[in-house]
Amino acid sequence: MKKATQLQIKEHNRTLVLRTIYNSEPVSRSAIAKRTLLTKTTVSEVVADLIEEGFTNEIGHGPSSGGPRPVLLGFRPEARTLLGVDLANDEFRGSLMDLRGKILASEAIPINNPDGDTALEKVYALIDKLKTHESSPLLGIGIGSPGLINASEGIVRNAVNLDWTDLPLVQLLEQRYQIPVYIANDTQVAAMAEYSFGDHVNIENLAVIKIGIGLSGGFIINGKLFHGDGHGAGEIGHIVVAENGPRCRCGNAGCLETVVSSQALLNHFTAYADRHPEYLEILHVKQAGDIRIRHLYQACLNDDPVIADFMKNASHYLSISISHLVGILNIETVVLAGMLSKFFAPYLEDIAEEVRQRSLSALSSKTRIVLSTLGEDIVTRGAGSLVLKNELELV
Ligand SMILES: [Zn+2]
Incomplete structure (x- = not known):
């Protein structure tokens, strides 16, 4: 029990430090300690882990406030890749993005009133195609789907245009690709895109x-x-x-x-x-x-x-x-x-x-x-941000 609690604290500290670097880079270890109320030792330990995982690096020195100039840390958006898919158009679209939502590669597959099985095959084909462009480890896959979606269970309850009823899409994709998958309705995903990467970042409502x-x-x-x-x-x-x-x-x-x-x-x-x-x-x-x-x-x-x-x-x-x-x-x-x-x-x-x-x-x-x-990429980028939110709690 005690061990689990320590693990939870460690995870929580990691999220706090990573988020501070994401939102406030370039930032020094002592500035992170001040903002998160963590001890300098804890911050240094977490930062060492984050450097090893590739999420941050030392990018120079800040101005001195009396003592030695502090080392500044930067966020490395290229550390992982997000894959976002938009199923709400007359073609399926998908993009690979960095952790700031910058699009690295895009693909599209036309669909013509597909039956349910064909639509699913096209989703696989689109993701397979996108995965060939992968340049850093994939953090997860986000899906913006039309219709009524049970996001917590990962089920498309009803998407008339795609001929899907109660399709466990998240489970199917997780089995196939062995990485985390998240889904929401395409307009809800568009709202996530505005909140994460649009002109309205971090506006609470x-x-x-x-x-x-x-x-x-x-x-x-x-x-x-x-x-x-x-x-x-x-x-x-x-x-x-x-x-x-x-x-x-x-x-x-x-x-x-x-x-x-x-x-x-x-x-x-x-x-x-x-x-x-x-x-x-x-x-x-x-x-x-x-x-x-x-x-x-x-x-x-x-x-x-x-x-x-x-x-x-x-x-x-x-x-x-x-x-x-x-x-x-x-x-x-x-x-x-x-x-x-x-x-x-x-x-x-x-x-x-x-x-x-x-x-x-x-x-x-x-x-x-x-x-x-955000133009035509609003749903694919929002789908990417679903992954960013759920996996790293950065938005
Ligand atoms: Zn109506």
């Missing part, structure tokens, strides 16, 4: 709304990813906001994602172009069925008034949902991510203003609505 084919939210609350009781936290895309709105894939009508998503945009403009064939010329397409998001984005950049009308309506409904989030959680920073988020660039201040009108001013006066700067 953060809402990330990912707007792509569908719409969902991921929440960091008190510095931790919030999963909810049934692991479905953040399914705000299926809250009804538009009375008598369009039919939703969930069976309901007027859900937020029926008015704010790339699918909503495509549905709207395919129908619009059918009624107004002259609009096809503006989009530079031959027929309504050829319209893609990129055509609409170009029109958006050209200040096309029809797109502007759609976006104003979408911004209105998004504001309603964000005002609820602000009212319930008092979160000040709301990050828009995903394929459609760039369409909202001209409307961010309008959304913030409507949120202020719709909620208690004491809560919403500080609300910031911003766009993610």
Whole structure:
């Protein structure tokens, strides 16, 4: 029993010292002792272990404060590699990253409405491919998956697009690769990416709304990813906001994602172009069925008034949902991510203003609505950060 306790203390001290170096490098041993309240002897012992494991090294000397100049320690992001996978797109994507989330190599495998077994084979193929780029020991694999995920048991409860029901993905991957594997829903993983590697590092409360084919939210609350009781936290895309709105894939009508998503945009403009064939010329397409998001984005950049009308309506409904989030959680920073988020660039201040009108001013006066700067890698990098968090407790 005593031995176990000593081991736990040793682990705890190691985490404290490693985290201090990660967050405050370059830093001296005595500065670490001051910040962690550990004795200098303990810090020196832990640092010796960390140097041996490759996580830190001596990188020079700091200024003297009377005595000899202190030796400074740096963090070595290349000490281990993180592997992150994004299964929430029309292709599977994955990246190898260093411990600061810098991408070292990326791979993608196209998928076309796969059955469950094929989808799983493609996950293996993607990871096998990525592993050929490994330059330092792999710390673990992180997965951002669409659908309902039981993160603690590592099970994909239901991912319709991948034809998976109750798939023990973590167990399968751990057996195959013999390293730790972590999984969460792709939007929850995107929130981890913002918290770990985005413009909002270590902001204790953060809402990330990912707007792509569908719409969902991921929440960091008190510095931790919030999963909810049934692991479905953040399914705000299926809250009804538009009375008598369009039919939703969930069976309901007027859900937020029926008015704010790339699918909503495509549905709207395919129908619009059918009624107004002259609009096809503006989009530079031959027929309504050829319209893609990129055509609409170009029109958006050209200040096309029809797109502007759609976006104003979408911004209105998004504001309603964000005002609820602000009212319930008092979160000040709301990050828009995903394929459609760039369409909202001209409307961010309008959304913030409507949120202020719709909620208690004491809560919403500080609300910031911003766009993610992590781009297409947001889920793969977030998946990497799941590993970093669980294995080294660095984020
Ligand atoms: Zn719905």
